[in-house]
Amino acid sequence: MKFSDRQTEIIEIVKEKGPITGDDIAEILGLSRATIRSDLSVLTMINILGARPKFGYFYTGKSIFSQLSQDLKSLRLKDYMSLPFSCDQKTSVYDVVVDLFMEDLSSMFITEDGYLAGIVSRKDLIRFMIGDADIKKTPVSVIMTRMPNVFYVNIEDSVYKAANLIVTKGIDSLPVVKVKNEKDLEVVGRFTKTNVTRLFVDVCDQEIV
Amino acid sequence: MKFSDRQTEIIEIVKEKGPITGDDIAEILGLSRATIRSDLSVLTMINILGARPKFGYFYTGKSIFSQLSQDLKSLRLKDYMSLPFSCDQKTSVYDVVVDLFMEDLSSMFITEDGYLAGIVSRKDLIRFMIGDADIKKTPVSVIMTRMPNVFYVNIEDSVYKAANLIVTKGIDSLPVVKVKNEKDLEVVGRFTKTNVTRLFVDVCDQEIV
Numbered sequence: 001m002k003f004s005d006r007q008t009e010i011i012e013i014v015k016e017k018g019p020i021t022g023d024d025i026a027e028i029l030g031l032s033r034a035t036i037r038s039d040l041s042v043l044t045m046i047n048i049l050g051a052r053p054k055f056g057y058f059y060t061g062k063s064i065f066s067q068l069s070q071d072l073k074s075l076r077l078k079d080y081m082s083l084p085f086s087c088d089q090k091t092s093v094y095d096v097v098v099d100l101f102m103e104d105l106s107s108m109f110i111t112e113d114g115y116l117a118g119i120v121s122r123k124d125l126i127r128f129m130i131g132d133a134d135i136k137k138t139p140v141s142v143i144m145t146r147m148p149n150v151f152y153v154n155i156e157d158s159v160y161k162a163a164n165l166i167v168t169k170g171i172d173s174l175p176v177v178k179v180k181n182e183k184d185l186e187v188v189g190r191f192t193k194t195n196v197t198r199l200f201v202d203v204c205d206q207e208i209v
Numbered sequence: 210m211k212f213s214d215r216q217t218e219i220i221e222i223v224k225e226k227g228p229i230t231g232d233d234i235a236e237i238l239g240l241s242r243a244t245i246r247s248d249l250s251v252l253t254m255i256n257i258l259g260a261r262p263k264f265g266y267f268y269t270g271k272s273i274f275s276q277l278s279q280d281l282k283s284l285r286l287k288d289y290m291s292l293p294f295s296c297d298q299k300t301s302v303y304d305v306v307v308d309l310f311m312e313d314l315s316s317m318f319i320t321e322d323g324y325l326a327g328i329v330s331r332k333d334l335i336r337f338m339i340g341d342a343d344i345k346k347t348p349v350s351v352i353m354t355r356m357p358n359v360f361y362v363n364i365e366d367s368v369y370k371a372a373n374l375i376v377t378k379g380i381d382s383l384p385v386v387k388v389k390n391e392k393d394l395e396v397v398g399r400f401t402k403t404n405v406t407r408l409f410v411d412v413c414d415q416e417i418v
Contacts, residue, residue: 038247045251062415068277069415094339101335104379106315122331125338126310130303135338160413167407170313193402198376200405203412204369206278 007039011059014049019056072203075159080199081176081189086111089118089141093128096120096140107173109187110144116152116185118144122172147185152177155188159199162191216248220268223258228265281412284368289408290385290398295320298327298350302337305329305349316382318396319353325361325394327353331381356394361386364397368408371400 003011006029013025022040026033040057043049050060086109087096096108110118120140128135128143152175153162162174176189212220215238222234231249235242249266252258259269295318296305305317319327329349337344337352361384362371371383385398 038250041247042251042254046255069413072409072413097335097338101332101339104332106331106381122315123310123313125335126306129306129334129338129344130310160410163406163410163413167403167410172315193406194376196409197372197402197405200281200409201369201372201376204278204281204372 004039006036007043010036010039010043011048014057015059018049018058019052020058021056025057073158073160075199077153077157077159077162077176077189077191078155080159080195081191082195084109084175084187084190086116086187087140088112089139089144091140092136093120093125093133093138093140093143094136097125097135100125105173106192108140109175109190110140111187114186115180116147116150116175116177116187117141118146119150119173119175120144150175152185153191154179159191159196163196166191166193166196213248215245216252219245219248219252220257223266224268227258227267228261229267230265234266282367282369284408286362286366286368286371286385286398286400287364289368289404290400291404293318293384293396293399295325295396296349297321298348298353300349301345302329302334302342302347302349302352303345306334306344309334314382315401317349318384318399319349320396323395324389325356325359325384325386325396326350327355328359328382328384329353359384361394362400363388368400368405372405375400375402375405 009029010025013028014020022033022036026036029036040049044051044057047060047062049057051057085099085103085105087099089110089112100106100108106122108120109116110120118141120143124143124145151165151169151171153165155176155178165171165174173190173192175185175187176191177185178188180186218238219234222237223229231242231245235245238245249258253260253266256269256271258266260266294308294312294314296308298319298321309315309317315331317329318325319329327350329352333352333354360374360378360380362374364385364387374380374383382399382401384396385400386394387397389395
């Protein structure tokens with residue numbers, strides 16, 4: 001979206017002198033109020049300028065994309081997550097690795113009695129490779145990252161919250177959970193950087209919002 | 210961005226009857242042309258409606274976000290990539306794994322005489338774990354994915370192209386290269402799902418475009 005020269009001038013005037021009335025803007029430009037009416041209505045509609053009666057026009061500091069940001073921020077995890085993969089904590093590291101290979105996954109959620117007990121991340125596996133434990137005899141519970149040190153998100157959370165957690169905590173794969181019995185976490189989904197990357201491509205292709 | 214009732218009506222009229230003149234739209238609405246002038250200028254400015262002299266208004270089928278999509282698609286890799294990590298193909302798998310652990314990376318680019326020879330991906334490492342080769346005695350060249358089977362992107366490519374490749378080919382980490390001597394690939398960057406996730410968060414936070 002490109003602004004006309006006059007719209008750009010109006011934005012600059014309001015940035016500098018706002019709050020300012022439409023009449024005063026017109027006067028500075030040497031134009032009639034009627035001439036700039038549609039420019040002002042465009043600029044307020046896309047939220048670059050705000051307008052309040054008896055106050056005038058002011059610069060919001062927002063861009064045309066503030067609405068898109070809001071829309072992106074409101075996307076819900078449950079609509080963009082993947083199916084979870086998990087196994088019991090008594091499984092051997094070897095069997096987990098075979099599963100990861102077959103399913104092309106980077107992490108495996110580990111459960112105890114069906115509830116989230118831990119996660120085996122890429123980093124846990126790499127750490128295991130540096131050591132010399134027997135891969136077929138070591139249960140995954142020995143190498144997993146254990147609750148409460150596992151980052152997870154709730155099924156009601158936003159994609160934005162999950163993506164932010166992934167970036168700030170350096171996570172590959174987040175369990176998406178429902179809370180049962182006040183504290184037990186039932187794993188109902190998986191949200192990864194792959195999901196975010198797919199979403200980014202879809203936004204570029206205008207398939208979202 | 211919310212349309213007023215009148216703007217929504219105008220869009221529906223143009224969708225149904227376009228191309229249509231402003232006067233005809235005003236007549237259908239029972240309003241004067243002057244009354245709807247700023248609505249028409251808003252709707253054409255944000256590209257929901259197009260307008261051509263002696264033709265009239267027509268519905269473009271584009272959303273307000275078509276411009277954002279274009280802007281996102283034009284982001285360049287060189288502005289969003291990370292520094293590359295690479296090692297020589299004679300390095301042992303053990304030393305590569307230690308490097309991955311220390312740098313918290315998922316993949317390592319492998320070079321020969323300084324140029325891209327292959328990549329050790331998460332999947333290559335997991336495949337190695339299933340076998341029983343000696344991690345300290347196996348050179349990384351044995352387990353790496355070798356050129357020309359390595360997906361890479363050029364420093365001049367877009368973020369969108371790279372993200373699309375990541376999604377469609379199931380890649381974790383793309384080497385970003387400059388072509389030297391017609392065929393040798395100098396690795397100048399690394400682009401991963403982490404970069405896309407960070408970009409997504411920045412778009413949500415309105416720090417991009």
